[in-house]
Amino acid sequence: MSRAIKKSEERDAKPRGWLKIGEVSRQSGIGIETLRFYERQGLLGSPGRTMSGYRMYDADVLDRLEFIKRAQALGFSLAEIARIISEKEAGQNPCSEVREVVRRRLNELDERLKQLQRYRRELAAVLKEWDEAGDVEGHICGLIEGSKVRHSSQEHKRFKKGKR
Amino acid sequence: MSRAIKKSEERDAKPRGWLKIGEVSRQSGIGIETLRFYERQGLLGSPGRTMSGYRMYDADVLDRLEFIKRAQALGFSLAEIARIISEKEAGQNPCSEVREVVRRRLNELDERLKQLQRYRRELAAVLKEWDEAGDVEGHICGLIEGSKVRHSSQEHKRFKKGKR
């Protein structure tokens, strides 16, 4: 997976192992705009700069990006990832926090699955009911107006905390 | 369109079934701002106006709002609801369209449930693995860095069509 190092890069700024943003993007599969966005979100710290202002990344940024991808895959938000990284950089071990987040996600997910399954049953029931009914006249569509669906079904949406 | 409504709307309003927006909001449980938003989205048509510009709704707007709530509970987007309403107003019967949307929702939902269940299994497996591991050192948190989670788990997010 090692790329050919052009001599231009060898003599630029620092010795090898320093990557410009485009190279980081290629190697990580994460878009340039996204990398800059992550930086603004506090996920990448402040990379070094050449004299002309170009970002020069140490190769270990790739590990960091890999970490971010994995954490995202586990359901971590960027804000959570940022917190974990900054804890680590403050010298703490973030593992218990990490465990906590995943545990919380799992509980939320179970809750969510229950809601969606309830919702699925309702949808399926409604469809079955409709298949036996044919078109029903109404103000707009009698099928909807007459269906037994509960308003509480709104639950199938945003189950984040707060609001309403 | 609507007859001129002069002073003493209050007395007109109640017996004749004309409602100001605040009254509609109270009776439907939908916020005033949201009612105006729905109007902009083409869900409510253009209500009559008093000479001073106040919206005056016919009582049947409440049925319309009830319809919107039910349709939302069934998973319809506001755009879909708007289309269905305009079809009806163009003289067509939107019921088959309605059936189609629900059928589509159900299929999407099944797909989604599969993804989330896969994701749930992964999360649970990861957590179990971690409980046996204790804290693991790493660049940030070895638990994440060493976990067997697949990047494809990103699937648990946005399953809308298109992109990426």
Place this chain on the structure above:
DNA sequence: CTTGACTCTGTAGTCGGCTACAGGGTCTAT
């Protein structure tokens, strides 16, 4: 006449995670 409840329009903010410019500057190969 004043108060206070109500309404109007128009615009912008929210949430998350990007993505897309515009309008520059820098670097490298020919």
Place this chain on the structure above:
DNA sequence: ATAGACCCTGTAGCCGACTACAGAGTCAAG
């Protein structure tokens, strides 16, 4: 010298369904 690839900052847009003003006008009661 110049083309073209690359990089910079800063800002705005996207998705959906709201929600929140600001600043102005309206209306009935006391």
